Amino acid sequence: MEQIKTIHEPAREIPVRASxxxxxxxxxxxxxxxxxxxxxEGLKVMLIESRSYLGGNLTIGLPxxxxxxxxxxxxxxxxxxxxxxxxxxxxAASDHRPCALHVSLTxxxxxxxxxxxxxxxxxxxxxxxxxxxxxxxxxxxxxxKGVVIESKAGREAILAKTVIDCTGDGDVAFRAGVECRKGxxxxxxxxxxxxxCMRGVETQKLRDAIVNNPETYDMxxxxxxxxxxxxxxxxxxxxxxxxxxxxGIDIPVARTILIxxxxxxxxxxxxxxxxxxxxxxxxxxxxxxxxxxxQIYRIAEYLKGFVPGFENAWxxxxxxxxxxxxxxxxxxxxxxxxxxxxxxxxxxxxxxVASYPVDLHHPxxxxxxxxxxxxxxxxxxxxxxxxKVENLLVxxxxxxxxxxxMASTRVMSTCMALGEAAGRxxxxxxxxxxxxxxxxVEKVREELRATGAxxx
Ligand SMILES: Cc1cc2nc3c(=O)[nH]c(=O)nc-3n(C[C@H](O)[C@H](O)[C@H](O)COP(=O)(O)OP(=O)(O)OC[C@H]3O[C@@H](n4cnc5c(N)ncnc54)[C@H](O)[C@@H]3O)c2cc1C
Numbered sequence: 001m002e003q004i005k006t007i008h009e010p011a012r013e014i015p016v017r018a019s020x021x022x023x024x025x026x027x028x029x030x031x032x033x034x035x036x037x038x039x040x041e042g043l044k045v046m047l048i049e050s051r052s053y054l055g056g057n058l059t060i061g062l063p064x065x066x067x068x069x070x071x072x073x074x075x076x077x078x079x080x081x082x083x084x085x086x087x088x089x090x091x092a093a094s095d096h097r098p099c100a101l102h103v104s105l106t107x108x109x110x111x112x113x114x115x116x117x118x119x120x121x122x123x124x125x126x127x128x129x130x131x132x133x134x135x136x137x138x139x140x141x142x143x144x145k146g147v148v149i150e151s152k153a154g155r156e157a158i159l160a161k162t163v164i165d166c167t168g169d170g171d172v173a174f175r176a177g178v179e180c181r182k183g184x185x186x187x188x189x190x191x192x193x194x195x196x197c198m199r200g201v202e203t204q205k206l207r208d209a210i211v212n213n214p215e216t217y218d219m220x221x222x223x224x225x226x227x228x229x230x231x232x233x234x235x236x237x238x239x240x241x242x243x244x245x246x247x248g249i250d251i252p253v254a255r256t257i258l259i260x261x262x263x264x265x266x267x268x269x270x271x272x273x274x275x276x277x278x279x280x281x282x283x284x285x286x287x288x289x290x291x292x293x294x295q296i297y298r299i300a301e302y303l304k305g306f307v308p309g310f311e312n313a314w315x316x317x318x319x320x321x322x323x324x325x326x327x328x329x330x331x332x333x334x335x336x337x338x339x340x341x342x343x344x345x346x347x348x349x350x351x352x353v354a355s356y357p358v359d360l361h362h363p364x365x366x367x368x369x370x371x372x373x374x375x376x377x378x379x380x381x382x383x384x385x386x387x388k389v390e391n392l393l394v395x396x397x398x399x400x401x402x403x404x405x406m407a408s409t410r411v412m413s414t415c416m417a418l419g420e421a422a423g424r425x426x427x428x429x430x431x432x433x434x435x436x437x438x439x440x441v442e443k444v445r446e447e448l449r450a451t452g453a454x455x456x
Contacts, residue, residue: 014148014156016156017149017153017158018127018129019159020045020160020161021038021043021044022043022046022160022163022164023047023158023162023163024046024047024048024163025048025163025166025172026165026167026396027047027049027117027130027166028056028396028415029055029058029064029080029396029415029419030056030395030415030416030419031049031054031056031419032047032058032083032117032120032416033079033080033083033420034164034419035047035121035126036079036120036124037079037419037422037424037427038164038426038427039124039423041427043430043431044127046126046127046158047128048128048130050134051130051320052131053114053130054118054121055114058110058113058114058412059111059114060195060319060321061110061268061319062195062323062412063102063107064106064108064411064412065103065104065105065106065411065412065413066104066354066355066412066413066414067080067096067104067106068355069103069353069355069375069376070375071375071376075354075355075376076352076354076417076454077452077453078417078420078448078452079452079453080416080417080420083120084108087108087112090109092108092109092116093108093262094106094107094230094231094262097229097231099222100221100222100223101221101233101235102356103356105231105232105233105259106413107261107262108262109262129149131152132149132151133149134147134167134175135148135149135150135175136148137163137172137175137176142390144160144172146158146160147163147172147175161391161430162391162392162430163391163393164393164395164419164422164423165330165393165394165395165398169280169327170394173328173392173398174328176386176392177388177389178331178386178388178392180328180329180331181328181402181403182278182326182327182328182329183363184363184403186363188363188364190326190360190361190362190407191273191276191325192322192323193270193271193292193322193323194288194292194295194319194321195270196296196318197315197316198266198267198269198300198314198316199263199265199266199314199316200265200312200313200314201265201267201313202265202311203260203265206227206258206308207227209309211224211225217236217240218236218238218239219235219236219237220255221235222234222235222236232259232260233257234256234257235255235256236256237307238255238256240256240307241254241256241302249305251298252271253271255368256271256307257269267313269296271295271296272295272322273295274291274295275364278327279327280327285322288322289321289322297315325361326403326406326410327398328398329398329403329406330386330399332384332385332386332394334380334383335402336399336400336402337401337402337405338404338405340377340405341354341373341405341408344377345377346377346378346456347379347380348380349380349381349445350380350381350445350456351379351380351381351418351425351448351455352378352414352418352421353377353378353379353417353454353456354376354379354408354411354413354414354417355373355375356409356413356414357373357408358370358405358407358408359407376456379414379418381439381441382400383399383418384399384400384418384422385400386400390435390437391435391436393422393436395415395422396415397409397410397415399418417453421448421453424444424451425441425444428444
């Protein structure tokens with residue numbers, strides 16, 4: 001029998017659920033900041049999210065990297081810092097701790113991040129709609145006029161004067177016809193990871209082992225002394241992995257990446273890897289989730305058998321989804337490159353400053369390389385503005401960066417700063433009666449500075 005490849009879907013009328021001024025799609029680090037920054041001066045702002053909670057990758061057990069620059073100064077301030085301040089009030093975030101390898105790390109509690117995210121949207125007067133997946137755009141000519149969503153309520157439209165794509169995967173931009181790219185020259189993308197949490201870890205024993213036995217418990221770049229402190233990320237213990245592999249445990253990575261949590265006995269493990277996973281293809285993402293889940297049990301076995309302090313630990317929880325390091329990025333009016341980053345480049349239309357190294361987890365497996373610029377670099381507004389399509393801004397992991405550059409800009413502090421800038425720019429453009437692509441960027445920069453963001 002001949003296989004049917006396509007079917008014809010007849011055109012149909014769909015209900016318009018809402019008409020808003022600014023619509024933010026995706027409630028991750030960039031989306032939360034974008035919605036907060038946009039919601040002022042009486043504008044109607046809506047945030048839609050496909051999951052049952054807000055926070056995106058803030059909720060999978062990761063530390064926030066990149067609040068500090070390579071010279072130790074704080075380079076991400078403004079709304080992202082206020083998010084940390086509010087978490088701190090609930091005992092749910094650490095200070096920004098300098099780190100030789102990651103520049104800086106800020107530990108947060110995932111569940112409290114979800115709760116705070118909702119609270120902040122309520123305080124800002126942002127209308128939140130969860131459990132809806134943005135599947136298409138409403139477009140007239142080259143202008144985006146809203147999006148199409150799917151949910152248990154069926155297919156509906158949300159009309160908006162400006163849409164901010166904070167989906168991480170550039171879903172809105174892609175549907176709007178913005179050119180999108182994926183990965184390196186061969187399309188290879190950084191692999192994803194299913195994070196998990198071990199409790200009952202004797203972290204002091206782990207610290208002591210690393211500090212006192214540097215030959216046995218090897219670390220990449222980080223001085224062993226630095227592990228005396230409360231919060232840390234290990235990247236190393238290559239010897240231990242080799243021993244476990246020799247003992248027959250199949251470990252997908254060469255380095256042990258462990259992150260302290262808010263509780264003393266809590267460690268988050270960033271070690272599963274499923275190369276070749278493409279989150280924009282559900283069959284591929286499904287394979288990634290299933291394979292990642294097999295890997296985490298082997299990794300837990302390795303930790304319990306070969307890493308000091310884990311002897312009596314147990315797997316407490318697994319992150320709600322496999323975290324995606326890289327998928328689509330959009331092509332905007334400017335594409336940021338690793339050359340810009342490594343030259344600490346300045347831009348007249350800078351809307352954020354970043355410093356995290358170009359941190360590439362290689363698409364075909366093996367190891368990871370980091371390249372540092374020695375200070376910090378600017379991110380121009382034009383990276384948020386897609387080419388040719390109007391009324392749309394793109395913030396976060398899917399802004400206009402090439403494969404190498406996004407390996408730096410992808411950290412959450414930077415994504416938050418990009419979201420804040422996009423939200424402010426969208427509002428200023430609307431109030432000035434111009435398209436976001438024509439906004440007075442100097443005005444956006446002035447507002448960013450006046451409200452506490454850091455620009456050079
Ligand atoms: C394993 C791993 C380790 C990492 N380590 C670190 C680290 O240690 N520190 C650090 O700072 N960064 C780290 N990163 C990078 C960082 O987490 C991400 O790059 C960052 O979270 C991207 O933010 P975002 O707002 O662009 O997207 P996301 O955090 O992915 O948020 C996107 C949101 O949009 C929603 N969404 C997506 N599509 C749709 C749609 N079509 N309709 C409706 N909603 C939608 C999603 O559900 C999600 O809530 C890591 C990433 C991974 C995967």
